[in-house]
Amino acid sequence: MHSQAAFLLGKGTILEVNTFECYYRYMKCPNCSSDDDKVIDSRSNSAGTAVRRRRVCNACGYRFTSYETIERRHIVVHKKDGSYEDFNIDKVRRGIDSAAQKRNISPEQIDNLLNTLQVEIDNRVGADRIIESSAIGDEVLKLLYNIDRVAYVRFASVYKAFADVSQFVSEIQSLETTISGTK
Ligand SMILES: [Zn+2]
Helix, strand or coil: CCCCEEEECCCCCEEEECCCCEECCEECCCCCCCCCEEEEEEEECCCCCEEEEEEEECCCCCEEEEEEEEECCCCEEECCCCCEEECCHHHHHHHHHHHCCCCCCCHHHHHHHHHHHHHHHHHHCCCCCEEEHHHHHHHHHHHHHCCCHHHHHHHHHHHHCCCCHHHHHHHHHHHHHHHHHHC
């Protein structure tokens, strides 16, 4: 049995872990207390609300498991057609998974991308808890761009549903300008 501990990670995000001590996102090795570990396997439950990670301590080689769940306040997405729906990070994950097919992208990279996205969305929504769907899509593109250009282009082509190739190319160019401008 594991007792639960919760740590506040900033606005709207709570990380729960098992008895192994956790300081923010870093796990302490239960064997030697080093916080230098490597994730060797990472699985989410079907709802995408919990992550189980197998870790190996870089100091002593001990293997252990962390269980992390992210609780979030309800967020509503304002879609392009004017309708609203509950924000569902699983849907985003499916889009990224299909864009990432046969690319050299690890599950950890996608987990990290989704964690960053969640924090970004939490920071961006106001008191009304509403976010534009385009803001989510643009953020995913920005994060994917830094991981894999092919996955980025695939996601962009589906997400933006371009009228023609020249529009697609000019969109990519303007995004590249935006991204290099924000760095
Ligand atoms: Zn250790």
